[in-house]
Amino acid sequence: MSKAYPMPSLGAGMEAGTVVEWHVQPGQRVSRGDVVGVVDTEKGAIEIEIWEDAEVAEIVAAPGSRVPVGEPLLLLKETESTADQVVEEVWDEPSPDTPPAEEPHRRLRVSPVARKRAKELNLELDTLHGSGPGGAITLSDVETAAQEMDREGLPPSGAPEPVAEQDESGPDSGVDRHAAMRRAIATAMTRSKREIPHYYLVHTFSLESTLHWLGQTNRDRSPSRRLLLAALYLKAVARAVKNFPEFNGFWEDEAFSRAEGVHPGMAISLRGGGLVAPAIHDADTRSLEALTEAVRDVVHRSRAGLLRGSEVADPTITVTSLGERGVDAVFGVIYPPQVAIVGIGSVAERPWAEGGMVGSRRVVTVTLAADHRASDGHRGALFLEHVAQRLQSPEDL
Amino acid sequence: MKTTYREAMRGAIREAMHRDDRVFLMGEDVGHYGGCYAVSKGLLEEFGPERIRDTPLAESGFVGAGIGAALGGMRPIVEIMTVNFSLLAMDQIVNNAATLLHMSGGAFNVPLVIRMATGGGRQVAAQHSRSLDGWYAHIPGLRILTPATLEDARGMLWTALEDPDPVIIFEHVLLYNMEGELAEDAGPVSIDRAEVRRTGSDVSLITFGLGVVKAMQAADALEEEGISAEVLDLRTLRPLDTDAILETVRRTHRAVVVDEGWRSGGISAEISARITEGAFYELDAPVSRVCGVEVPTPYPEHLERAALPQVEDIVHAVRTLISGKGELS
Amino acid sequence: MTEPSQDRVRTGIRDAFRRIAPEVDLESIDPSANLREEADLDSVDALNLIVLLDENLGVEIPESDYDQITTLADMRRYLTARIPGG
Numbered sequence: 001m002s003k004a005y006p007m008p009s010l011g012a013g014m015e016a017g018t019v020v021e022w023h024v025q026p027g028q029r030v031s032r033g034d035v036v037g038v039v040d041t042e043k044g045a046i047e048i049e050i051w052e053d054a055e056v057a058e059i060v061a062a063p064g065s066r067v068p069v070g071e072p073l074l075l076l077k078e079t080e081s082t083a084d085q086v087v088e089e090v091w092d093e094p095s096p097d098t099p100p101a102e103e104p105h106r107r108l109r110v111s112p113v114a115r116k117r118a119k120e121l122n123l124e125l126d127t128l129h130g131s132g133p134g135g136a137i138t139l140s141d142v143e144t145a146a147q148e149m150d151r152e153g154l155p156p157s158g159a160p161e162p163v164a165e166q167d168e169s170g171p172d173s174g175v176d177r178h179a180a181m182r183r184a185i186a187t188a189m190t191r192s193k194r195e196i197p198h199y200y201l202v203h204t205f206s207l208e209s210t211l212h213w214l215g216q217t218n219r220d221r222s223p224s225r226r227l228l229l230a231a232l233y234l235k236a237v238a239r240a241v242k243n244f245p246e247f248n249g250f251w252e253d254e255a256f257s258r259a260e261g262v263h264p265g266m267a268i269s270l271r272g273g274g275l276v277a278p279a280i281h282d283a284d285t286r287s288l289e290a291l292t293e294a295v296r297d298v299v300h301r302s303r304a305g306l307l308r309g310s311e312v313a314d315p316t317i318t319v320t321s322l323g324e325r326g327v328d329a330v331f332g333v334i335y336p337p338q339v340a341i342v343g344i345g346s347v348a349e350r351p352w353a354e355g356g357m358v359g360s361r362r363v364v365t366v367t368l369a370a371d372h373r374a375s376d377g378h379r380g381a382l383f384l385e386h387v388a389q390r391l392q393s394p395e396d397l
Numbered sequence: 398m399k400t401t402y403r404e405a406m407r408g409a410i411r412e413a414m415h416r417d418d419r420v421f422l423m424g425e426d427v428g429h430y431g432g433c434y435a436v437s438k439g440l441l442e443e444f445g446p447e448r449i450r451d452t453p454l455a456e457s458g459f460v461g462a463g464i465g466a467a468l469g470g471m472r473p474i475v476e477i478m479t480v481n482f483s484l485l486a487m488d489q490i491v492n493n494a495a496t497l498l499h500m501s502g503g504a505f506n507v508p509l510v511i512r513m514a515t516g517g518g519r520q521v522a523a524q525h526s527r528s529l530d531g532w533y534a535h536i537p538g539l540r541i542l543t544p545a546t547l548e549d550a551r552g553m554l555w556t557a558l559e560d561p562d563p564v565i566i567f568e569h570v571l572l573y574n575m576e577g578e579l580a581e582d583a584g585p586v587s588i589d590r591a592e593v594r595r596t597g598s599d600v601s602l603i604t605f606g607l608g609v610v611k612a613m614q615a616a617d618a619l620e621e622e623g624i625s626a627e628v629l630d631l632r633t634l635r636p637l638d639t640d641a642i643l644e645t646v647r648r649t650h651r652a653v654v655v656d657e658g659w660r661s662g663g664i665s666a667e668i669s670a671r672i673t674e675g676a677f678y679e680l681d682a683p684v685s686r687v688c689g690v691e692v693p694t695p696y697p698e699h700l701e702r703a704a705l706p707q708v709e710d711i712v713h714a715v716r717t718l719i720s721g722k723g724e725l726s
Numbered sequence: 727m728t729e730p731s732q733d734r735v736r737t738g739i740r741d742a743f744r745r746i747a748p749e750v751d752l753e754s755i756d757p758s759a760n761l762r763e764e765a766d767l768d769s770v771d772a773l774n775l776i777v778l779l780d781e782n783l784g785v786e787i788p789e790s791d792y793d794q795i796t797t798l799a800d801m802r803r804y805l806t807a808r809i810p811g812g
Contacts, residue, residue, distance in 0.1 A: 223776040
């Protein structure tokens with residue numbers, strides 16, 4: 001039994017990725033979580049992971065090939081440990097003659113070699129006319145379409161389309177990467193502002209006790225063991241959403257679905273423009289030390305263009321911090337299909353009234369932009385207050 | 398030199414008898430009668446009854462005797478009149494000849510060559526028209542040859558005799574009268590590789606034995622319709638030349654497997670499976686098969702014709718595969 | 727030996743920057759300007775920089791000294807004074 005390992009969707013709006021390299025070869029055994037290769041997307045080169053124990057049977061997509069999301073990259077052979085389970089699943093499948101009950105649209109009939117060639121030529125299969133048996137798109141249909149494009153003065157066969165999402169530039173092509181990333185951000189943010197009814201809440205509070213604790217904690221620590229304030233923010237948000245699950249998940253198919261884990265995406269600006277928001281996995285249960293290390297690692301890899309697929313695809317809520325750029329507050333744009341983004345402003349020293357006295361305090365302004373379809377302002381306010389409270393007791397984070 | 402498949406086969410036996418005095422021929426009617434298909438005509442006179450031996454009508458017995466002779470150091474050629482009667486010798490072939498090397502831990506090999514006529518098309522009804530080549534190709538320990546050309550009829554026998562293990566040569570009954578030119582110095586040929594008999598770019602006709610002749614005719618007909626067919630003669634059904642099969646499919650992206658045997662569990666199924674395993678992403682259409690209809694081969698001429706793969710069946714299969722190209726007018 | 731210490735500090739800083747912000751050209755940075763602003767370093771970059779300086783040069787900079795290394799010139803001076811064997 002072999003099954004396909006498809007091109008993963010590494011975030012909303014991703015249509016295809018280009019295989020950069022494989023770290024595996026046919027016959028090699030892989031375990032759940034192994035990085036098997038690198039795929040280039042508008043977000044940079046992403047390391048993709050495998051989600052089951054298996055053996056690599058065949059590499060379907062050679063390095064350099066551009067593969068649409070959902071199309072096979074590898075063929076996997078189930079290893080013995082999973083074989084029994086798979087057999088059962090196979091028996092449960094409807095016979096090939098029975099159409100699946102809820103297939104949204106008919107699967108395009110494309111011969112394997114035609115599919116391969118179309119990929120090489122960068123042709124959209126669903127624009128082609130199929131002349132083969134049962135209307136299947138054949139190799140000659142693809143070749144003919146490519147020739148017609150030539151005649152119409154479009155790019156010659158095999159050349160990458162210079163426009164839109166058809167970017168085939170390699171991982172080294174910084175300019176195209178940058179342009180592609182801008183387009184991806186444009187697509188996601190436009191969709192967000194078009195579809196998501198945002199509401200915004202602002203909460204300013206003293207961070208004095210938090211920073212004091214952080215300073216004390218870090219004072220005697222060697223640099224590599226020091227905690228980052230960002231880790232505290234992430235942990236506070238992550239633990240807060242455990243109590244407010246309506247902010248941790250996705251709005252899909254006209255309904256909210258809760259995410260199982262808490263994987264806040266951390267917005268990281270890239271030098272030279274653009275940003276990514278890779279997930280810090282299970283931030284609610286990890287220690288501040290572990291989170292600091294995760295943040296440092298992910299920032300480094302984001303900028304080096306070496307993120308993993310699960311990091312890019314998994315965020316369940318976003319945390320953005322323009323903290324060191326001198327602005328008081330940031331009102332985020334939700335990254336669909338997520339439903340909330342927490343914005344953290346700069347820590348600033350301000351006059352602060354407390355218990356009838358005005359003094360100087362270091363304060364921070366935290367905002368929430370949330371999807372009104374999934375939650376209401378009242379809960380949003382409680383959530384923000386909860387985040388603030390958690391930050392007041394950093395020793396319990 | 399103008400010759401026939403039958404004469405080429407006889408030439409091969411004569412050469413073997415001359416080259417190696419351990420070689421002898423035995424089977425039903427191979428001596429005085431000259432062979433049921435006249436392959437051994439004149440050999441008794443030339444080589445004498447010691448080496449051209451008529452046997453009783455007892456396939457299990459004389460195949461077993463051949464195995465014994467091979468074990469004893471001889472190089473027997475056993476002729477079973479037709480594959481249909483080989484069923485009586487199945488135990489000797491499958492249980493003994495094919496397994497002894499393995500079961501003796503490599504101590505005893507069986508350098509036996511069995512020749513048998515195969516196939517239908519002569520109106521001799523179900524019990525005399527079988528194509529069981531694929532059956533035998535199922536058995537590890539045997540090598541299965543299916544000469545389809547004069548060169549192979551002339552050249553495969555000696556190479557088979559040199560093989561230390563049992564080899565079965567299937568001679569299609571409708572090929573014996575095939576006439577053609579054969580080089581004077583034609584001699585032993587390889588029995589390892591398939592051969593492309595005709596190159597083409599649109600479809601691969603993959604076949605063996607009489608199927609090669611029919612595929613070549615089909616390719617001619619298709620050429621007139623503008624379809625370029627490649628013909629791959631497998632020549633050896635075990636071990637299959639998988640590389641050659643995958644290579645031709647990679648060139649043409651379409652495959653039609655032609656086998657007079659039945660498709661269920663047949664060699665055509667094996668070939669199709671290997672294409673899917675090894676060249677799936679080269680395919681531009683599903684693998685198609687033209688096989689014998691799954692009935693006992695009928696006696697009446699028109700029904701027998703309908704039951705066996707014909708040139709027009711191959712042409713039709715190709716047209717269907719390349720729908721839109723060479724459509725029936 | 728003062729000369730080699732300065733060289734080692736320069737090399738150590740250059741290597742650290744190559745790893746956290748490879749596109750930053752240290753030569754073109756005003757040594758008396760705020761380094762984090764000039765090189766656009768966020769707090770994560772800054773911590774990574776401190777860690778790398780510790781690894782490269784063996785100088786552990788406590789958080790309380792961060793205000794002594796706000797410029798490139800300050801940082802060089804600070805490190806040169808503390809580099810082991812300097």
